[in-house]
Amino acid sequence: MDIAQNVLEIIENDPKIDISEIAALTGRSDEEIRDCVDQLEGDGTIRKYKTIIDWDKVNNGFVYAIIEIKVSLERETGYNVVADRISKFPEVRSVRLMSGDHDISLTVRGKSMKQVAFFVAEKIATLAQVQSTATHFVLKTYKEDGVILHETEHTERLPIVA
C-alpha cells in the first residue's frame, strides 16, 4: 500500500496519533513519517485535524440546519461566485453544489433555532443570486462523518479460542 495513503487513512481515523506510532504501524522510520506528514500538510492534502463532537451532550450546545438554496445565475456570476460568498460566513459549516431540484446545500450552525432562522433570512435569502431558500432543522444526529453517535452495538468474544 502507498505510504501516503496508509498515513492518511490512519490519521483520518485518529488525528491525535503521534508520529512514532504511525511509524510503528507502517514499519517506517519516524523521519520518513514526519516528512510524509509535512508534505501532506504542505500541499494541502491534509486541510485540518478535526474533532467530532456530539453537541447534544453539552448544555448550550449548537443547533444545526440544512439549507437548500435555489440560485439564479447571471451572465458574469457562476455558482463558484455565489458559493464563495456564502462560504465566508462563519455560521455556515459546509457548502455543496448539488444535483437535483435545488442548487446549493448548506449546513448552518447557530446557538438557537431563532438565530439560525434569522441568519438565513437576513444574510442568505437577501443575496441577489438567491432565488429561494428552504430551511430544515436537524433534530438528532445519528451518524456524523462516518462516526455513529448513538452506538447500541455490543459484541463479546470468548477470551481464548483456537
Added chain:
Amino acid sequence: MKQSTQNVSRLLHKRQVRVSDTVQSVPPSGIRRFFDLANELEDVISLGVGEPDFVTPWHIRESCIHALEQGHTSYTSNQGLPELREEIASTFMRDHSLHYDPNEEILITTGVSEGVDIAMRAILNRGDEVIISEPCYVSYVPTVIFAGGVPVTVATGIENDFKVTAERIEDAVTENTRAIMINYPNNPTGATMGKKDLEEIADVATEYDLIVISDEIYDKLTYDGKHTCFSSLNGMIANTVLFNGFSKSHAMTGLRVGYALGSSDIIGAMTKIHQYTMLCAPITSQMAAIDALRNGQTEMERMVREYDRRRHLIISGFNRIGLDCFWGKGAFYAFPSIAGTGMTADEFAERLMLEKRVAVVPGDVFGDSGAGFLRCSYAASRDDIKEALLRIGEFVESI
C-alpha cells in the same frame, strides 16, 4: 454355563466406559485449560483469540436480515446453494484462472472445520497416514484419528520461518501415506509459503501419488506478497482438496460457512458424508456468503490494511521487548520466541495471565515444534495490543 456368565460379566464391565477407545485416545485441546483460567479473571486483555475483532461488515449482516425477512429458512441442496457455488467458481476463475465445476467440484460446508473432518473420512482407510505440517491448527490431528487414520506430524522451525520443506515431507512418506495436510498462511505461526516452496511440495505429492489437503482460510490475509493457491500449481488441481471460507476474510466466524474444492470423486464422497451428517450449511449464512463474495471486497481490504498495521505494531513490539519474533507475512498471528526466558511456553503463558492479565496461547498446544513460542493474535484493537505489549514487557523485566 459358568463361561457364559463370565462373558456377560466382562461385557457389563466393559460397558462401564461408554466412550469409544478412539475418542478416549485423543487428549482434550490444550487451549481448554487457558480458556477456563481466563474466564475466572477480570480485565484480561486477550491476544488468545483466533477470530477477527471486527464485527461482520454491515452489508453482510444486512443481507442475513433480508434473507430472514424473505422467509429463506429452509434447507438448501446438500452441496449448498447453486448461486453460491457459481459465485465461488467465478471467483476462482477470476483470481486464479482455475476452473471448478459448481455442480461436481464444490461443496459448501459449515466452516472449514467440518470440511477437514469429512475430507479425512472420505479419503482415509483404516491405518492410512496423513502427513501434517506442524505446528498446526488444533483440529487436524484429532480429525485424522477420528477418521481411523494415523497422523504423522512433520516439524517446521524458526530456522526456516516455519515453512514446511519438501525434504521433511519426503522423509515422512511411507507406503501407507495417503495425504499431506498443509495450512498457509499458517495458524499459529503466521508463516506463508511462496510459489517456489509450494512447487517442491507438489513435486513430492506427484511422485508418491498423494492427495494434498490445503487449508487456505487465511489466504486473503497475506501481507508483503501474493498468496499462491495450491491447486493453481502445475497439475495439482486434480490432487488437491482446497478449503476456504468467510470466517477470517469477512469476519464471519459465527456464521459457520466455508467450502471445499476438489475433483468430483472426492467432493462426491465428501458430499455423501455431509448429506447424512450435516445435511446442509445454514441457508442464512450461505446467502450472506453470496453477498460477501459479490460486495465484500472494499470492507475486506480495509480490514486487511488494518491487520497489517497491527502486525507491524506487535512484531516490532515483541522484538523491542526482547522476545524474538520473526516477520510472519500472513494470518493474524505473531509467534514470538520465549526461549531466552528459561521458561516453558506453558509456564510463561500461565504466569502472564495470572500476574499481568494478558491471555496468549502457548505454542506447544499446536504441536511439539511450537514449544518455546507463544501464539499472539493481533486481531485485537491497537489499544489492546499496545497495553498487552506494555504488560508483557513488564513481565519479562520481572523474571
